[in-house]
Structures are given as structure tokens and as C-alpha cells.
Amino acid sequence: MQKFGGSSLADAAGIIRAAERIAKTREEGFRVVAVVSAMGDTTDDLCDLAAEVSTRPLPGDLDALLSIGELVSSSLLAIALADLGQVPRTFTGSAAGLITDNIHGKAHITDVRPGRVRTSLARGEVPIVAGFQGRTKKRRKITTLGRGGSDLTAVALAAALGAGICEIYTDVDGVYTADPRVVPTARKLDVLSSEEMLEFAASGCKVLHLRCVEYARRFGIPIHVRSSFVPDPGTLILPGLDRGARHQPAGEQPVVTAVAGVNSASKIIVVGIPDEPDSISRIFQVLSRSGTNVQTVGQTPAGPGSRRSDVALILPAAQAAQALAVLNAAKGVIGFQGLQHDSEMGRVSVTGLGMRSSPEIFCTFLKALSDADVGLDLVDISETCLGASTPTDRLADAERAVRLAFGIATADGAAVTGRMGTLVPAGGRPVGTWIAISGKDRTPVARGGRAVARHF
Numbered sequence: 001m002q003k004f005g006g007s008s009l010a011d012a013a014g015i016i017r018a019a020e021r022i023a024k025t026r027e028e029g030f031r032v033v034a035v036v037s038a039m040g041d042t043t044d045d046l047c048d049l050a051a052e053v054s055t056r057p058l059p060g061d062l063d064a065l066l067s068i069g070e071l072v073s074s075s076l077l078a079i080a081l082a083d084l085g086q087v088p089r090t091f092t093g094s095a096a097g098l099i100t101d102n103i104h105g106k107a108h109i110t111d112v113r114p115g116r117v118r119t120s121l122a123r124g125e126v127p128i129v130a131g132f133q134g135r136t137k138k139r140r141k142i143t144t145l146g147r148g149g150s151d152l153t154a155v156a157l158a159a160a161l162g163a164g165i166c167e168i169y170t171d172v173d174g175v176y177t178a179d180p181r182v183v184p185t186a187r188k189l190d191v192l193s194s195e196e197m198l199e200f201a202a203s204g205c206k207v208l209h210l211r212c213v214e215y216a217r218r219f220g221i222p223i224h225v226r227s228s229f230v231p232d233p234g235t236l237i238l239p240g241l242d243r244g245a246r247h248q249p250a251g252e253q254p255v256v257t258a259v260a261g262v263n264s265a266s267k268i269i270v271v272g273i274p275d276e277p278d279s280i281s282r283i284f285q286v287l288s289r290s291g292t293n294v295q296t297v298g299q300t301p302a303g304p305g306s307r308r309s310d311v312a313l314i315l316p317a318a319q320a321a322q323a324l325a326v327l328n329a330a331k332g333v334i335g336f337q338g339l340q341h342d343s344e345m346g347r348v349s350v351t352g353l354g355m356r357s358s359p360e361i362f363c364t365f366l367k368a369l370s371d372a373d374v375g376l377d378l379v380d381i382s383e384t385c386l387g388a389s390t391p392t393d394r395l396a397d398a399e400r401a402v403r404l405a406f407g408i409a410t411a412d413g414a415a416v417t418g419r420m421g422t423l424v425p426a427g428g429r430p431v432g433t434w435i436a437i438s439g440k441d442r443t444p445v446a447r448g449g450r451a452v453a454r455h456f
Contacts, residue, residue, distance in 0.1 A: 038069025
């Protein structure tokens, strides 16, 4: 699977370069499916044009308009490939089998039916799929997957077709430790786990679409982020080692893998710290020297008109005494007014995929606790974990309620295996090393249980 972004297809030279890349990969003996984005700023231009026509365009009409950009790219790429002696065939997202819900502008994939694409591959053709788009199951309305959705199209088709690798071609040569345009000393990362990339994407890294990384991790698809302009290897995103690869296409549902409760937490409130930029940093400088592991932080104004605020910290109960001691010793340096300590705290958490990108997870979690009349304190969320602090004496009720809400417990409290959505385990044995990705690349990956790629 080779996906070419808008910057890679910004002009005729970029389209020809993409076609040459596909043709070269085919000459190496690989079957290729290409997924394309709209050229350059086409999507933005179409949005601007729609805004000039109407201040409130219907979502369905807007999706139909925005989907045109990818059709232009796929047609031009097909023309370039035909000149190179290839036999291309273009597909809309609908024709490629991308079925979505009916939320226009940010649709989620509910099914993938790539029969036509698979037939095209069997004929020796090069399928070119318009990314970013799909269709509803009922009434077959055009939908779009949200900005960056072509990445998601590529990974979803890669999973459905059993592709060995999904290459994402863009205007950067990989994932960096920071934006190299802002931090000149940023270093390119050769290999990342999908879990690390999830946090990168959720924290604002724009190299890969967040939902694309979620989908790839769920179905065990390695991703190779590469530059369209140079042949060098980029960054390899390895699927999570704790999840088996899945070949069966399925929807884009969030996945809940575990619910846990921990009753050994403490809360410390630093009362009345001055509203100064470095006040909180002084707290953490003091705590870091004592080895305190703060898990959650919250800040609230001390009162109406006050120029002070309160900072709440959740930390392991075993570290609370030391944290209180070092904070008291540094009271004059930090400038706070007092300390409060609650040693009867617990934490209930949900672990899985889509914690941050799926509002239904957050809603279900909060409603379950509300229905059980469990009071919440601090809530923290990352891409792979959603947690909340709660009184220790209500922790068991909180954990039971959340388990029931996510189908990970029976009515009598017995644990069962559960997740949102239905994902069918796949057969097939993964390959232990990454073999001939494309062109002449041979990037070694150390053995030791890492499943990196599968053959077609």
C-alpha cells in the first residue's frame, strides 16, 4: 500500500514522481495499491469557495464537493502510470468498499469491502483509490473522513487486503523528535512503536493522522513514513507487540481492552500558590529531587478575585509522606499558604485505543460513574488510557460500574473478555523481519518477537 499526500502531488512533477515510484515498486515484483490525497491546497480552496457561496452549506453537499479533489489526483496519476506502461484503474472511496457512518465531515469507517480492488490486483492492474472519502451503508451518500483522512483510507485498505506494509509518502523524510523547522537539532527516529506514535499524533504531531495510527495498531499493520522527494528510508511504525495482527476488515470502533482500579493513591493539594508563571515549576522541581512520581495534576483558582490558585496532585500513596516533607521544607521558596492531604484515594481507569479520539468512550465512562453515584475528582486522558480519581471506599463500585458499561463484566461481577465493536482474530503467521519493503530498501529489525511485516 502506497499513499501519496497532497504535498507529494502538488504539481505535475510530483504526480510523475509518484507514478515512477509505483512503477519501480512493481518492477521489484510487488503488487501495489495507491491511495491519493487532493493536490496541494485543493481541499482548502474548495472549502473557501463553498464559504463564499453559502455561510451554512449542508454537510452532505460539502462532503460531495470536497471529495472531488482526490478524484482529480487519482485521474492524473492514472494518466502518468499509463505512460510508464502500467495498467491503472481508478476507484472512488465508495467503489473501493469504504463504508462509513453518516456523520458528514468526520465519518468513521464501519466496514471495508475491497472486492473490486482485490479483483483489479488479480488482473495485474494498479488500483488507485481516492482517499479521504467513503459512503454510507444506507442511501449510499458520499462522506469524508476528516482532515488527513487519506492516511486512514490507506491503512484500512491495507488491513482489509492483507498488505505487508503501508507506506505514507509525504514532504518530510520521517518522524522527528520535534518539528525540524522549529528545532534545527531535532533528530529523525528510525523506529517507533505504534503506542509511541499514538501519543505523538494525539499531542499534535501532524505527520500521521491519529485515527490512522489507531487502525494500524489494531490490525497489526506496519507503517513506513517516507519522503516523496528522496529514496532514503524514513520512520518505521511498528504495531503494538501486545496485540495480535488481524486480517479481517472491521469498523473503526474504539477498543477497550481493560478496566482497572488502584486503591493506593494519595491526593495532595498545594493551597494558595501565587499566580506566577514559575510557581508550578518550582513545585515540580522540589518533587523531582525527592523522586516523587506525580500521576495527575489539576489547578483551580483559590477564590473569586484571588491572585492565588490551588494545585491538586495525585501520586502513589507510598510517596506521599516524602512529598509532603519536601514541600513543607520548600514552603518559603514556592510561596504557597498550606498543604492538604487525602490518603483515601483510588483511581479507576480504562485502557485501550481511541480514548481521546472517540467521544463515546469518555461519555460512557462518565455516565457509568454518574449512574453508580460515584464522585469524581481529577480526570486524566491520553490516547491509550482514561482515568479518574475517586474515594477509596467507592473504588470497587466505580470499577464494577465501568466494567459493566464497557462489557468487561457480567451482572454478577465476573470478569469477561470484552471490547467495543467486534474484531475477528486473524490467522497467518507474521514474518520475523522486515523484508524488501520497496525499491532496494532493506531495513533490518532485530529479532526477538517483533512481528514486522506479512507477505501478500
